[in-house]
Amino acid sequence: MTEVRLTAWARGRVQGVGFRWWTRARALELGLVGWARNTADGRVEVVAEGPEDSCVRLLELLRGGDTPGRVDGVVERWSEAKGGSTGFVER
Incomplete structure (x- = not known):
C-alpha cells in the first residue's frame, strides 16, 4: 500500500467548535x-500521513457534512509521505 x-x-466555521478534536478522532x-491546527486566517490545516485509501477517506469525512461547525470548502494537496510522525495531535 x-x-x-x-x-x-x-x-x-471550523475554529472553536471541536473540529480539530473530531478530525484527530477520525484520523x-x-x-x-499527523496533526490539525488552527491558522491565523480562520481555517484549520490538517496534515495526515498513511495509506492512500485512508487519507482519501479522511478527506471525504472532512467534506461530508457531519463535522462540528460548518465546512464551506476543503482544498487539498497530495505529496509523498515524509514519515517521522507518531500519533495524531491537535496543535
Whole structure:
C-alpha cells in the first residue's frame, strides 16, 4: 500500500467548535498520523500521513457534512509521505 501525505485546509466555521478534536478522532480510527491546527486566517490545516485509501477517506469525512461547525470548502494537496510522525495531535 502506498503511503501518502494529505495536506487539507478546511474553511468555514471550523475554529472553536471541536473540529480539530473530531478530525484527530477520525484520523486515529483510520490509522493515520499527523496533526490539525488552527491558522491565523480562520481555517484549520490538517496534515495526515498513511495509506492512500485512508487519507482519501479522511478527506471525504472532512467534506461530508457531519463535522462540528460548518465546512464551506476543503482544498487539498497530495505529496509523498515524509514519515517521522507518531500519533495524531491537535496543535
